Amino acid sequence: MTTEPRDFTTIGVIGLGTMGAGIAEVFARNGFDVIGVERDEDGMTRGRGHVENSTGRAVARGKMSEGDQRELLGRIRFTTEMADLEEADLVVEAVVESLEVKKAIFRALDDIVAPSAVLATNTSSLPVTEIATANSRPGRVVGIHFFNPAPVQNLVEIVRTVVTEPAVLADVEGLVGRLGKNPVVCGDRAGFIANTLLFGYLNHAVAMYEAKYASREDIDAAMRFGCGYPMGPLALLDLIGLDTAYEILETMYRQGRDRLHAPAPILKQMVTAGLLGRKTGRGFYTYE
Ligand code: CAA
Secondary structure, three states: OOOOOOOOOOOEHHHHHHHHHHHHHHHHOOOEEEEOOOOOHHHHHHHHHHHHHHHHHHOOOOOOOHHHHHHHHOOEEOOOHHHHHHHHHHHHOOOOOOOOOOOOOOOHOOOOOOOOOOEOOOOOOOOOOHHHHOOOOOOEEEEEEEOOOOOOOOOOEEEEOOOHHHHHHHHHHHHHHHHEEEEEEEOOOOOOOHHHHHHHHHHHHHHHOOOOOOHHHHHHHHHHHHOOOOOOOHHHHHHHHHHHHHHHHHHHHHHOOOOHHOOOOOHHHHHOOOOEEEEEEEEEOEOO
């Protein structure tokens, strides 16, 4: 028996930092109604600011009209109340990479969303199975992992656990296609496909920089001009955020014990000193 793929209409996004705001924008761009949840008013204002900046850039480049920008923003309802997610048929959680915080959210969602809703986490490296089992319907939970910047990068990794219902997986694959992005499916292992491969390389670049083997500009230029990467590894780390990168490496290293993922010491030092990359104005490079 074949069943019709599910038609999602209202998408909840929890956490409107760089990734969450980008994810909210992607859904709103594609005609979905979005409910964007933040902890407090400041977070909500920052989240709205991210979407305004990102779409404002598209307007400035003549890629979007001001009217379309207004409509897109009008499709996102910003709120500080998790209870407003009641109408959502899919919720994507994109808060800080903390297992405890994510599990608490999935526990709370039990009493808020309809039993038929699909729940997703945008975690980069935490165990989706553990997050899923904090909820009473783990079969309806998947990982939906977007890449930064979410409005631009065309990949979404869909992470299935041993209990994910096949129909849920198929529905989410269909949905990602509707966003104009390429879905890839993988199992629940820290780093999934892309970060497992990418972060070994990024970490190696940091070690090379730390050893003063070459300048940051030359390391980046080598990969851009020699290998056709859109950004060099150190500039990319500044975009991702050094704190996020450190957490991803640490989690992968703890789980897989592959020395490729043992974070280069200078990464931790830079995080401790608040050099987190673009978001704090300074990382491997300095930003205005
Ligand atoms: N938000 C929205 N749109 C953005 C954007 C942002 N933050 N940054 C750039 N864009 C858009 C621009 O508006 C522009 O759009 P149009 O082509 O429609 O005009 C387009 O992206 C290209 O931007 P620019 O011309 O300003 O700059 P660029 O050509 O140098 O591209 C880049 C910038 C898209 C960031 C590109 O350098 C790139 O793809 N870099 C690699 C990024 C990458 O590897 N991401 C994965 C990180 S790993 C990850 O995310 C996983 C994880 O778990 C941490």
